[in-house]
Amino acid sequence: xxxxxVAPFKPIGLMVLGMHRSGTSATTRTLSLLGAALPxxxxxxxxxxxxxxxxxxxxxxxxxxxxxxLDIRWDDWSAIDADWFRSPLARRYxxxxxxxxxxxxxxxxxxxxxxxxxxxxxxxxxxxxxxAGMELKPVLALRNPMDVASSLAERDGMPExxxxxxxxxxxxxxxxxxxxxxxxS
Numbered sequence: 001x002x003x004x005x006v007a008p009f010k011p012i013g014l015m016v017l018g019m020h021r022s023g024t025s026a027t028t029r030t031l032s033l034l035g036a037a038l039p040x041x042x043x044x045x046x047x048x049x050x051x052x053x054x055x056x057x058x059x060x061x062x063x064x065x066x067x068x069x070l071d072i073r074w075d076d077w078s079a080i081d082a083d084w085f086r087s088p089l090a091r092r093y094x095x096x097x098x099x100x101x102x103x104x105x106x107x108x109x110x111x112x113x114x115x116x117x118x119x120x121x122x123x124x125x126x127x128x129x130x131x132a133g134m135e136l137k138p139v140l141a142l143r144n145p146m147d148v149a150s151s152l153a154e155r156d157g158m159p160e161x162x163x164x165x166x167x168x169x170x171x172x173x174x175x176x177x178x179x180x181x182x183x184x185s
Contacts, residue, residue, distance in 0.1 A: 011105055011134045014184065015125065016114035017174035018141030019167045020074070021151035027141045028054040028114045036112035039104050048155050055115045058100060063117035066093050074117055075158065077169040085123045093121070097128030105134070119170040122177025138178040142171070 014031055018024040032038045032054065039056035067073060069089060070080065084090055105111040118125060122138070129136040149163035158166075 009109070011108055012110050012137055013101065013105065013129060013134050014110070014112045014137050014139050015118060016112065016139045016141055017119050017122065017178070018116060018143070019119070019145075019148055019170040020116045021148045021155065022116070022141045022143040022167070024114050024116055024141045025049050025051075025053050025055070027139060028112050031112040031139070036110045037105065037108040038112060054112075056100075056104065056113070058104075059113070059115045060117070062093070062096060062100065063115055063121070066121065067117065075156070075162070075166055077162065077165040079169070080120060090124060091127075094124045094127040095131065097121075097125060098131035101128060101132040101134055106132075116170065119174040119177075122174060126177070126181075136181060138174070138181055138183050140171075140174055140178070140183060 014036055016024045016028045016031070018027070028038075029052070038054060039059070041057050043053040043055055043057050043060060045052040064074075067076075070084070072078070072080075105113075126136060145164050145167040146160075148167045149158075149160040152158040152163040152166075153160055
């Protein structure tokens, strides 16, 4: 009797999505302590996150480069034109994200990844996970927007109204971009 075919190994990536100061670092660290692999090179801890951000410095650089290409910053709450996500530049970044995933996690059965900026680019991340042959499992980190606004006001001097609009932009894009995917709870 022949043994049943074994499905090919497909790494699972837990992508923590949430606005800055929403508990994404704590969520990411908790998932890593439960067994999900972390990226290799992490951002340094500082006074605002003394236990660490638990996010890869390379990914932050990729996201910042992409934002510069779009002539926006992380704290710009305006929408990105939906047509842009079909542009050659968008496809190039999806490939770069896929290369990042393969470099960091190709041998990991389960890993966790976060950078709040990813909320703005979930559509590209879905493509990147497909290209890398990995399964994306989004984890949405929610925190009261007024608490986020207070934290951003303290850290960055950001007006609370702007912070609430920014929280809304990040969370709406994360939710819309992950529709149809299994969201662990």
